Amino acid sequence: DTAVSQTPKYLVTQMGNDKSIKCEQNLGHDTMYWYKQDSKKFLKIMFSYNNKELIINETVPNRFSPKSPDKAHLNLHINSLELGDSAVYFCASSPSDWGPQETQYFGPGTRLLVL
Amino acid sequence: AQSVTQLDSQVPVFEEAPVELRCNYSSSVSVYLFWYVQYPNQGLQLLLKYLSGSTLVKGINGFEAEFNKSQTSFHLRKPSVHISDTAEYFCAVSEVVDSSYKLIFGSGTRLLVRP
Numbered sequence: 001d002t003a004v005s006q007t008p009k010y011l012v013t014q015m016g017n018d019k020s021i022k023c024e025q026n027l028g029h030d031t032m033y034w035y036k037q038d039s040k041k042f043l044k045i046m047f048s049y050n051n052k053e054l055i056i057n058e059t060v061p062n063r064f065s066p067k068s069p070d071k072a073h074l075n076l077h078i079n080s081l082e083l084g085d086s087a088v089y090f091c092a093s094s095p096s097d098w099g100p101q102e103t104q105y106f107g108p109g110t111r112l113l114v115l
Numbered sequence: 116a117q118s119v120t121q122l123d124s125q126v127p128v129f130e131e132a133p134v135e136l137r138c139n140y141s142s143s144v145s146v147y148l149f150w151y152v153q154y155p156n157q158g159l160q161l162l163l164k165y166l167s168g169s170t171l172v173k174g175i176n177g178f179e180a181e182f183n184k185s186q187t188s189f190h191l192r193k194p195s196v197h198i199s200d201t202a203e204y205f206c207a208v209s210e211v212v213d214s215s216y217k218l219i220f221g222s223g224t225r226l227l228v229r230p
Contacts (some may be wrong), residue, residue, distance in 0.1 A: 041203055043159075044220070048215065050215070055215045056212055056215060056217055090158055092158075099216075100147045100211065100216040103149075104159075104161075106151075107158050108158045109157070109158055
């Protein structure tokens, strides 16, 4: 059973296009996250949602819009893609948002390449 | 704001040799520390974490880490590595953000185990 799944696994697209990445977790967790990992492997949080409510919104361009239809899903929509958006995007989940000691469970990642 | 420093971007080591991956964090009143591992083309998974209590923390796959408050370090060790330990290792610290928290990751250390 896949705990945190993401689709698609790979995404190759042209500059200026709009694309979405989907994430689902079957762990019953309340909190979900989006991370961006750049070409140097540096990993940074973008957003977090707790029970469909936005909790953390880092300094991310407005072109990135997360959406959580229910607490098991957190999708990421990106408008007007730019070359610099090329990265690996990871979804993660944790039991709640107030547990600094909690483990986060990561999906396999979506490798986005903008041409 | 918290920060995490992983001084070694890559650590090559021969199979069955011991290894230490270094991690230093910025000081704080209370701190929760994590080591995550990322195998090639996969998401991150938790190796171990320090919450409180014993400064020596044991994790999966024979890894352990020692919390040293005076040196603000949380180095990861394994007495004898295997080829399968080849991966990217990330040290992380929890940071409180308003009523929530987020993980701050180091830049990662690539462990390369050679036969």
